[in-house]
Each structure stands twice: as C-alpha cells, then as structure tokens.
Amino acid sequence: MIDVNRRVLPAFGLSLGFTLLYLSLLVLIPLTACFLKASTLSLDALWAAVWTPRARAAYGLTIGASLAAAILNVGFGFIVAWVLVRYDFPFKRFFDAIVDLPFALPTAVAGLVYSSLYVKSGWLGQFLVPLGIQGAYSRTGIVLVLTFIGLPFVVRTVQPVLENVESEIEEAAACLGASRWQTISRVIVPSLFPAIVTGFALAFARGLGEYGSVVFVSGNLPFKTEIAPVLIVASLEQFNYAQAAAIAIVLLAMSFGMLVLINLLERWSKHP
Amino acid sequence: MKAGAITAGAAAPGRRAQQEPRWIQLTIVALAILILGVLVIIPMVDVFYEALRHGFGAYWTALTGDHDTLSAILLTLRVAPVAVLFNTLFGVAAAWVIARFRFPGRTLLTSLIDLPFAVSPVVAGLIFVLIFGLQGYLGQWLRDHDLKVIFATPGLILATSFVTFPFVARELIPLMEAIGAEEEIAAVSLGARAWYLFRRITLPNIKWGLLYGIILCNARAMGEFGAVYVVSGHITGQTDTMPLRVEKLFQEYNNVGSFAVASLLSFLALVTLSIKTALEWQTRRDLRNRLREAQDEPLAAPRSAGRLLVEHPEPERRERGVQQETTRVGIEVRNVTKRFGDFAALSNVSLDVPDGALLALLGPSGSGKTTLLRIISGLDLPDEGTIHYQDEDTTNRSPRDRNVGFVFQHYALFRHMTVFENVAFGLRVRKWPKAKVDERVHQLLSLVQLDSLGKQMPSQLSGGQRQRIALARALAADPQVLLLDEPFGALDAKVRQELRQWLRKLHDEIHVTSVFVTHDQEEAFEVADRVVVMNRGRIEQAGTPSEVFEHPANAFVMDFLGNVNVFHGRVEGGRARVGSFEVAYPSDSPTEGQAVKAYVRPHELEIDRLPRDDSSLKAVVQRINSAAAAVKVELFSADFGLPLLVDLTRERYDDLHLQQGDVVFVFPKRVRVFAEDYQI
Numbered sequence: 042m043i044d045v046n047r048r049v050l051p052a053f054g055l056s057l058g059f060t061l062l063y064l065s066l067l068v069l070i071p072l073t074a075c076f077l078k079a080s081t082l083s084l085d086a087l088w089a090a091v092w093t094p095r096a097r098a099a100y101g102l103t104i105g106a107s108l109a110a111a112i113l114n115v116g117f118g119f120i121v122a123w124v125l126v127r128y129d130f131p132f133k134r135f136f137d138a139i140v141d142l143p144f145a146l147p148t149a150v151a152g153l154v155y156s157s158l159y160v161k162s163g164w165l166g167q168f169l170v171p172l173g174i175q176g177a178y179s180r181t182g183i184v185l186v187l188t189f190i191g192l193p194f195v196v197r198t199v200q201p202v203l204e205n206v207e208s209e210i211e212e213a214a215a216c217l218g219a220s221r222w223q224t225i226s227r228v229i230v231p232s233l234f235p236a237i238v239t240g241f242a243l244a245f246a247r248g249l250g251e252y253g254s255v256v257f258v259s260g261n262l263p264f265k266t267e268i269a270p271v272l273i274v275a276s277l278e279q280f281n282y283a284q285a286a287a288i289a290i291v292l293l294a295m296s297f298g299m300l301v302l303i304n305l306l307e308r309w310s311k312h313p
Numbered sequence: 314m315k316a317g318a319i320t321a322g323a324a325a326p327g328r329r330a331q332q333e334p335r336w337i338q339l340t341i342v343a344l345a346i347l348i349l350g351v352l353v354i355i356p357m358v359d360v361f362y363e364a365l366r367h368g369f370g371a372y373w374t375a376l377t378g379d380h381d382t383l384s385a386i387l388l389t390l391r392v393a394p395v396a397v398l399f400n401t402l403f404g405v406a407a408a409w410v411i412a413r414f415r416f417p418g419r420t421l422l423t424s425l426i427d428l429p430f431a432v433s434p435v436v437a438g439l440i441f442v443l444i445f446g447l448q449g450y451l452g453q454w455l456r457d458h459d460l461k462v463i464f465a466t467p468g469l470i471l472a473t474s475f476v477t478f479p480f481v482a483r484e485l486i487p488l489m490e491a492i493g494a495e496e497e498i499a500a501v502s503l504g505a506r507a508w509y510l511f512r513r514i515t516l517p518n519i520k521w522g523l524l525y526g527i528i529l530c531n532a533r534a535m536g537e538f539g540a541v542y543v544v545s546g547h548i549t550g551q552t553d554t555m556p557l558r559v560e561k562l563f564q565e566y567n568n569v570g571s572f573a574v575a576s577l578l579s580f581l582a583l584v585t586l587s588i589k590t591a592l593e594w595q596t597r598r599d600l601r602n603r604l605r606e607a608q609d610e611p612l613a614a615p616r617s618a619g620r621l622l623v624e625h626p627e628p629e630r631r632e633r634g635v636q637q638e639t640t641r642v643g644i645e646v647r648n649v650t651k652r653f654g655d656f657a658a659l660s661n662v663s664l665d666v667p668d669g670a671l672l673a674l675l676g677p678s679g680s681g682k683t684t685l686l687r688i689i690s691g692l693d694l695p696d697e698g699t700i701h702y703q704d705e706d707t708t709n710r711s712p713r714d715r716n717v718g719f720v721f722q723h724y725a726l727f728r729h730m731t732v733f734e735n736v737a738f739g740l741r742v743r744k745w746p747k748a749k750v751d752e753r754v755h756q757l758l759s760l761v762q763l764d765s766l767g768k769q770m771p772s773q774l775s776g777g778q779r780q781r782i783a784l785a786r787a788l789a790a791d792p793q794v795l796l797l798d799e800p801f802g803a804l805d806a807k808v809r810q811e812l813r814q815w816l817r818k819l820h821d822e823i824h825v826t827s828v829f830v831t832h833d834q835e836e837a838f839e840v841a842d843r844v845v846v847m848n849r850g851r852i853e854q855a856g857t858p859s860e861v862f863e864h865p866a867n868a869f870v871m872d873f874l875g876n877v878n879v880f881h882g883r884v885e886g887g888r889a890r891v892g893s894f895e896v897a898y899p900s901d902s903p904t905e906g907q908a909v910k911a912y913v914r915p916h917e918l919e920i921d922r923l924p925r926d927d928s929s930l931k932a933v934v935q936r937i938n939s940a941a942a943a944v945k946v947e948l949f950s951a952d953f954g955l956p957l958l959v960d961l962t963r964e965r966y967d968d969l970h971l972q973q974g975d976v977v978f979v980f981p982k983r984v985r986v987f988a989e990d991y992q993i
Contacts, residue, residue: 047414049498049692049712051507056406057414060422063403067475068428071440074450078443117348124345128338136346138590142353144529145582145589147536149556150575153563154356157363157572164359165351189352221333250433253538253556257563270435274543277439282448289436300431304424 075293078286090287095263096272100291103269106180107248110187114244115237117188118195125196126203140196143189152257155186159258178260183268186254191244198240202233239306246299250292357579364576367569375573381550382574385558392466392554393534396473400530404481405523409515411482412489413497423486429478437475438543441468464546469554472540477530484526485519491600492518498692499725502712503739504790513738517729521599525592532585536578602772603728641703643668643826644689644794649698651684651850658684659695660850666843668703669824671817673837676847677873682830683798685847689828690796691715702793718787718825720797724779726771732758732782733767739790757785760819777808781815788823797829801836813840834874838862846870868987871912878918878957880911880984889986892930892952896984909986915960917983920946920969929978932957934971939963946971948979 047053082090090096124130125137143151159166159176169176176182206229214224230237252270259266269292276285333341365372376382410416411423429437444450445462455462462468500514516523538556545552553561555574562571644666651659659681666672674682687693689700691712699708707715727735736757740750758764761781771779780800787795800816801809817840820827831837837844838858845855846869854866865871882891884907889896891911921929932948935956939945944966948957957979961969971977 046494046498047416048694049501050413050494051501051510052409053414053416056410057416060403060407060410063399063406064422064425067471067478068425071444071475072428072432074443075436075440077450117352120341121345121348124342128342130342134590136349138586139349139353139357141586141589142357142582145532145536145585146357147538147556147559147575147578147582149536149538149559150360150578150582151356153559153571153575154360154363157568158356158359164355189356192352246431250431250436251539252433252435252542257560270433270539273435273439277442277543280448282443282446285439286443289433289439292433292436296431296433300424300427 075286075289078283079290082283082287087287090284091291096288098264099267099269099272103249106183106187107245109184110191110248111241111245113188114191114195115241117192118240119199122196122199122203126200140193143192148253151186151189152254156258177258180266182258183255186258187248187251190251190254191247194243195240198236199233202236206232235306235309239303242299242303242306246296249295360572360575360579364572371569372573375570379570382558384550385553385555389535389555392469392473393531395470396477396534397527397531399474400477401481401527404485404526407482408485408489411486413494426479426482429475434476434539435543438472438540441471441544463544464548464552468544469541472544473534473537476537476540477534480530481526484522488519488522495721495725496727499721502719504713505742509742514727521592521596525589528585528588532582535581641668643703645701647699649688649695651688651695657850662852664845664852666826666828668826670842671820671827672843672845673841674828674830674845674847675834675837677832680847681850682847686796686798686828686830690717690719716793718792718795720783720787720800722799722802724783726779726783728771732769735782736786736789738786743790753789757789761785776804777812780812795825795827799830816840846873871985876915876958878913880953882909882911884909896986912985913981915958918959918979918981920959920961920977920979922977924978925980929980932977932979934973934975934977937971
C-alpha cells in the first residue's frame with residue numbers, strides 16, 4: 042500500500058531524521074561499542090572471560106531465580122487478574138492501582154525494604170526465620186524481590202484479555218454440560234494462554250537484567266548469591282573493560298533472545 | 314459499596330454461568346489480597362515505618378541535616394528532567410513518524426525503540442563507560458579537552474536517558490494509531506501548516522497520553538539505579554543520585570538515613586501511581602468517546618431539520634443544470650490512473666466538472682470513486698494524468714495550496730474545539746483578522762442554520778448537525794472546489810433524506826463547483842446536476858440524472874440504477890429475439906445465434922388479463938406488495954422459467970383486481986439490449 046499521508050501530513054523527513062539520529066546516538070552506537078570492545082579479545086580469551094566457574098554460577102543463579110520468580114508470577118498474576126476482572130470487593134480500585142507499584146517504585150527502594158523485612162528482626166522475618174526460611178541475603182531473597190519486580194507483567198497482560206472473554210463462550214460451555222472447573226480449565230485458561238506466556242516471558246526478561254533490588258537482598262557472595270550483572274560491575278571496578286563487555290554480551294544475547302520471543306508471542310496472541 | 318460485599322464482576326452482572334460458589338469467590342479474593350499484601354502493601358508501609366520509627370525529628374534531620382543527602386536530592390532533580398525532556402521530544406517525533414506514515418523499515422524501527430527495555434541497566438551503564446570512560450573510545454580525547462562525562466552529570470544524564478528511552482514513544486504510538494489521522498488530514502485540507510497543526514490538533518488530542526508517558530518516564534528516571542550506579546563513580550556529594558544515596562547509607566548501616574531517602578522515592582512512586590491511574594482513566598474515556606462518536610449515536614435529536622424540509626419546496630434546479638452546459642469547466646480530470654500495488658483503482662479516467670455544478674460520483678464500493686475524489690482534492694496523487702482547476706494545473710499541488718473544501722464521511726470535526734472554533738480554523742490558519750473571522754463564521758453558521766450552536770462542542774451535536782458544521786468548516790475559506798466523501802453515509806435514513814434536499818438548496822445559493830461521492834443512486838439523482846457512474850476504476854457513463862436513468866449506456870449502469878428484469882434470447886436475422894418479441898441489436902456485426910440479454914425495468918412492464926399481441930408473456934401472480942406508492946407484483950413466467958418484477962400504478966392495480974395465483978399476461982413497454990456482455 043502506497044503511503045497516502047506522506048504527501049499530506051507535514052514533517053515526515055524532520056521527524057524521521059530526528060528519531061533515527063537520537064536512536065543511533067543514544068542506543069545503537071553505544072551498543073555497538075560493547076560488541077567492538079568484546080571483539081578485542083581473542084575467541085579463547087572471550088570464552089575464558091565469560092565461562093569461568095564463578096560466571097557460570099552467576100548465570101545459573103540469574104536464570105534460575107528469574108525463572109522461579111516468573112513461574113510464581115504466573116500463579117500470583119493469574120489469581121490477581123482474575124479477581125480484579127471477575128469480582129467486586131471493597132477497595133478494588135485501590136488494589137488495581139497498586140499492582141503497578143513495582144513499575145513505579147525505584148528498585149533500590151524495593152531491595153532496601155525487602156532486605157529489612159525478611160531479616161530476623163523484620164516484620165516478616167520474625168515469623169519466617171524461626172521456621173528456617175531465610176528471606177534476606179539468600180537465594181530465596183533474590184526470588185522474592187524478583188517476584189515483586191515482575192508481578193505487574195502477568196497481571197497486566199492477562200487482565201485485558203480476560204475482560205474480553207465473551208460471556209457467551211462460558212455460557213455455551215455450561216449449556217454443553219461442563220462444570221465450572223471444566224469451563225475454566227478447558228475453555229478460559231486456553232484462551233488466556235498466549236497472554237499468560239507473554240506475561241511470563243516479560244517477567245522473566247525483566248528478572249534477567251535486574252540489578253538494583255538484588256544487590257540489596259542477595260549479599261553478593263560469589264558462587265552463592267552473586268548474579269551476572271554484579272559480575273559486570275566487579276569487572277568494571279577492576280578496570281577489566283573487555284571482560285565486562287564480554288559478560289555484557291552474554292546478557293544482551295539472553296535479553297535479545299527474550300525480546301524476539303516476546304515479539305513472536307505477542308504476534309501469536311493477536312493471531313493465534 | 315458495603316464492606317465485605319463480594320459480588321460477581323460488573324462486566325457480567327447476573328450471568329449465572331460465570332459465577333463460582335460463594336466460598337470459592339471469597340477464598341480467591343482473600344488469596345489475591347494476601348499476595349498483594351505481602352508482596353506490595355507491607356513493604357510499602359514498612360518503608361515509611363522504618364523511616365519514621367525514631368520519630369519525625371530524626372527523620373527530618375536525616376533528610377535535611379545531611380549535606381550529602383541534600384546534594385543527592387538536588388542532583389536527581391537536575392538529571393531526571395533533562396533525560397525526560399530529551400525522551401519526550403524523541404517520543405513525539407517517533408510516534409508521529411510511526412503512527413502517521415508507512416515507510417520501509419517501520420516495523421524494525423518500532424522494535425528498536427523497545428530495545429532499551431531488554432537491556433540490563435548495568436549493561437546500559439557499561440556501554441557509556443566503554444565509550445566515554447578513561448580507557449574508552451573517546452576517553453583520551455575527552456581528557457585532552459578537559460571534559461568529563463563518566464563520573465559526572467553528563468554520564469548520569471546519558472545513562473538515565475537510555476534506560477527511560479522508550480516510555481513516551483511507547484505510550485504515544487498506540488494512542489495516535491487509535492485516534493487516527495482524520496482530524497489532522499482535515500486540518501491540512503483547511504490550510505494548517507506543520508507547527509499550527511501540531512499545536513492546535515495533535516497536541517490537544519494526545520495530551521493525556523503524553524503526560525502519562527512523561528510521568529512514567531520521570532518516575533523511572535528518578536529511581537534508576539543500575540545504569541547510574543555504573544557511570545557515577547559514587548563520589549559522595551557529587552555524583553550520588555537519590556537511589557545511589559540510599560545504597561551508600563545502607564552500606565554505612567545508617568538505616569534511618571537510607572529509609573528517609575527511600576521514603577521520598579516511595580512517595581514519588583505513590584504520586585506517580587495516582588496520577589497514572591487518573592490519566593489512564595482520562596485517556597480511556599477520551600478514546601471511548603471518540604469511538605462512540607465514530608459510530609455516530611446522535612446525542613441530540615436533529616432539531617431544526619424538520620423545519621428545513623418545509624421551508625424549501627422543490628427548487629428550480631433543472632434550468633440551472635441546462636445553463637451550466639455552456640459555461641466553462643470547473644474541474645478537469647485528464648487520463649488519471651492510480652494503482653495500489655497490483656490493483657488498478659483508477660484506469661485512465663477523464664472527467665469534466667462544469668463550473669458551479671454539483672456532480673455525483675456514483676458506484677459500488679471498490680469502484681474507485683473515493684480514490685478519484687481524493688486525487689481531485691490532492692490528498693492522493695495520481696500515478697498518471699493531470700488535474701486542473703479552471704485551467705490551472707493543480708496536479709502536484711498540496712491540498713493546502715489548492716483552495717479546496719473537503720467534507721469527510723465521519724465529519725473529522727476537531728473534538729476539543731467548539732463549533733465556532735472548528736468553522737474558524739481555516740480562517741485562523743490563513744491569519745484572518747479576528748473581526749473578520751467572527752463575521753465570516755457567523756455568516757456560515759447561519760448559512761447552515763446552526764447559528765445558535767457556536768459555543769457547543771461537536772460531541773453535543775447530532776450526526777446531521779455535525780455534518781452541517783463540517784460543511785460550514787469546509788466552506789469557510791471560500792474554496793474554489795467543494796468535495797464531499799459520502800457526506801451522508803454515517804447518518805440514519807430520515808436525516809439523510811433531509812440533508813440531501815438541504816445540500817441541494819445550499820448549493821443553489823453558493824454555486825461552488827462541487828463533487829460528492831455516493832453509492833446510493835437515489836441520492837445522486839436527487840441532489841446532483843450531473844451523475845458519473847463508476848465501476849472497476851472506470852467511468853461507465855456521465856450525464857444528467859435523467860440521461861443516465863433513461864438512457865443507460867450499458868448493462869452495468871442499467872443494473873446498478875435499480876431493479877431490472879433480465880430476459881435471455883438469441884440473435885436472429887441481425888436482431889435480438891427474446892421469446893416472442895424482438896428488438897434491434899445495437900452492435901454493427903451481430904453473430905447469428907449469439908446469446909443476448911434483454912433488460913426491462915419493473916415499471917416498463919405492463920400487466921393485463923388478456924393477451925394483446927405476440928409479445929405478451931403468460932405469468933402467474935406470486936406475491937403482491939401494495940404497501941407503497943407503486944404496487945409491486947412478483948410473477949413467475951413458466952415459458953422463461955424466471956421470476957418477474959412489475960411495478961403498477963395504484964389505479965391500474967385497482968382496475969385489474971389482481972389476486973395471488975391469477976394467470977395474467979405481461980408485455981414490455983420498453984426493452985433494452987446491450988452489445989457488450991455483462992454478467993449480473
């Protein structure tokens with residue numbers, strides 16, 4: 042289709058020029074610099090830099106904790122979205138609004154308060170620590186804070202889709218003899234599935250790159266509670282730029298992979 | 314709402330099939346509140362509790378007594394607005410490009426905007442260190458020129474801008490796509506230039522979404538930690554932003570201090586959230602209103618329309634139509650071709666619109682009539698061919714410079730402006746003095762007989778009133794040519810009827826060369842001086858309404874202009890023979906035995922009880938519909954094996970005393986046979 046508007050509406054060239062210039066200067070060129078820097082290492086050196094035992098442990102923890110948090114968020118997010126769409130209860134609008142708090146709250150604040158809540162003297166730690174649950178300075182703590190960070194993603198992707206599920210579909214299922222549970226598990230959940238997966242992927246991707254909140258709650262012990270972004274900072278502090286860039290590329294590869302996946306998922310959920 | 318009242322969702326009140334047992338509902342709600350409570354609410358409360366647990370005095374001292382904390386607050390207030398400003402400019406430009414234009418690489422550009430969301434903040438900081446740091450690509454050069462980026466404010470701004478890069482653009486792109494370009498195109502057709510267009514039309518339409526994007530961008534900018542952490546160098550009192558200060562105080566075991574700063578950031582988050590919720594509600598309401606208006610539910614009854622009808626009995630228009638034959642050409646379309654990919658929307662179309670005439674472009678959807686109108690207006694360009702307005706070649710002129718008035722099917726009124734301002738728009742962009750604008754607008758409003766509605770907003774008007782305002786707006790700057798795209802398409806039947814007669818009357822007063830597009834032949838015949846019938850990108854016939862109706866040029870026009878009976882026959886002895894009657898075949902070289910079709914309109918068939926001559930057909934009455942001015946009789950002819958439609962005058966019907974099942978004889982008063990073969 043030939044573009045009709047370009048003839049009529051003004052400032053196409055100017056806007057496109059500014060958009061591309063700004064995008065290049067701020068995003069594309071700096072990201073290229075990262076690849077350039079890493080390419081100064083030989084392949085062996087690159088491998089040695091990104092595949093140390095300490096780095097492997099960090100990748101494992103980053104992926105594992107993000108995955109655990111994203112899985113928790115699927116459950117939590119579905120319940121919250123369901124309640125917000127289907128039921129009326131007191132202060133519903135308040136609860137609806139605070140779902141977005143993890144988007145708006147600086148991650149440093151989240152890390153700070155989570156570390157104080159789950160220590161032995163904290164509000165929640167006083168009950169959990171005697172049970173042997175260490176919610177601060179532990180892997181559990183990382184999963185907890187990543188769950189907080191990722192909570193809005195599943196809720197906000199599932200909520201609009203659930204709102205648009207036609208009531209006739211459920212009534213049809215009921216007329217065909219399905220129990221309420223069968224209707225939900227066989228009719229509603231499958232129709233929400235693309236949205237759930239998209240929300241999961243978004244939460245997971247966010248967890249992979251998260252730094253601010255995790256450094257507060259993890260304790261950053263190598264091999265135990267050190268995540269991959271912390272490793273980059275450590276390399277930088279030793280002025281080992283090439284190694285930092287190399288690890289950054291591993292992280293970038295993971296997040297670009299997720300970005301592509303999320304785009305595919307969104308296309309799929311629009312045209313399943 | 315009463316405390317503890319839990320009911321099924323408002324979305325589907327009382328739908329039994331959607332309800333779970335009450336105890337399950339209660340359990341799930343409790344579970345959701347528990348999740349939100351533990352994950353979100355308790356931490357939020359704890360921030361303020363920890364900050365204030367040693368009393369307000371200690372809190373205040375922690376914030377204001379610490380010089381480094383104060384400087385961190387000030388630094389954040391310096392860095393975030395700059396990053397937000399840059400990203401806002403970028404967001405508006407990117408949204409304009411992506412939502413309003415199609416160009417190669419558009420999808421890629423859209424994905425690239427999201428890129429910073431996928432990059433870990435630490436990596437975002439790192440890339441700037443790699444460029445601007447001491448050992449970075451520009452490090453040496455920067456040091457030679459005594460410039461500091463990393464471990465200084467510029468680095469903080471860069472890292473923050475990167476992290477908050479997509480926010481405004483992501484908010485605006487879907488919003489602008491949902492709003493559509495109609496109002497902007499209307500503004501350009503009225504003569505608005507770029508900056509005026511943006512300030513008066515685009516900005517008012519996107520303002521809530523824009524504000525929402527800026528608020529989100531700002532919250533993230535002030536709270537950013539990872540990226541800033543990497544580029545700041547943690548120089549206390551110099552490059553520590555608020556989140557970095559939180560971390561430093563935390564490392565120093567200064568709990569009160571770190572929670573005090575954290576409480577400020579939390580407060581910011583809560584404010585952001587409240588504004589966000591309010592704005593979200595606002596944008597949703599705006600969009601909903603817009604959708605409702607697009608679907609055209611008239612909010613008010615068309616008040617004055619009925620009166621209009623009575624005031625204007627049949628105008629003496631045919632005389633004028635004849636006059637115009639001798640006057641000069643208002644619009645000249647020469648050999649215009651337009652393709653969309655492989656599809657030829659217009660193939661070598663030529664057309665003259667007499668000066669001051671009202672011409673209808675009539676055709677089925679997809680016939681190219683709207684494309685032709687848009688090319689005449691300059692909203693589209695032809696691939697080949699030229700457009701002249703009164704001997705002036707306007708083919709390559711923008712709509713703004715053509716002095717054309719365009720009335721859009723869905724009105725495209727500026728929703729945020731009063732009726733008066735809508736009409737005044739084209740005059741204001743032409744910098745008319747205020748007094749003249751007032752005078753002209755009042756003149757036009759009384760011309761469209763809506764003078765009392767000047768202060769109303771478009772949403773308060775009925776569909777018919779809106780269309781008349783759209784017309785007044787198009788006429789305000791005294792256009793050389795008035796173009797109307799299905800002007801009555803969105804209105805209900807009664808209002809359509811009234812507006813048609815009103816438009817005819819209006820045109821008789823103002824005599825501006827006008828072209829309107831319609832798919833309704835009744836509308837075309839009733840309103841226009843000249844009718845042009847289009848099909849598949851070509852003009853099938855052009856002429857006065859009576860020419861076109863009485864002498865259709867071909868089978869398509871015949872069929873398109875109303876019900877028709879089709880008889881199948883053959884060429885015999887150079888004449889078309891259909892059953893027992895024969896007609897001259899209009900081709901020079903008829904092939905003997907070739908199949909032909911004969912077309913007879915329902916009112917051109919007569920019914921009698923007895924056969925009159927050879928040309929009568931025997932038929933049985935199937936159904937009679939006498940609930941109209943003309944009585945419609947459906948018959949079945951066994952000889953031809955086909956149903957027939959006959960329109961009888963009421964007098965003739967009364968004479969015949971027709972009953973269902975009667976055997977009668979039908980004979981044509983007029984038969985048309987067309988040379989070219991055409992499939993109905």
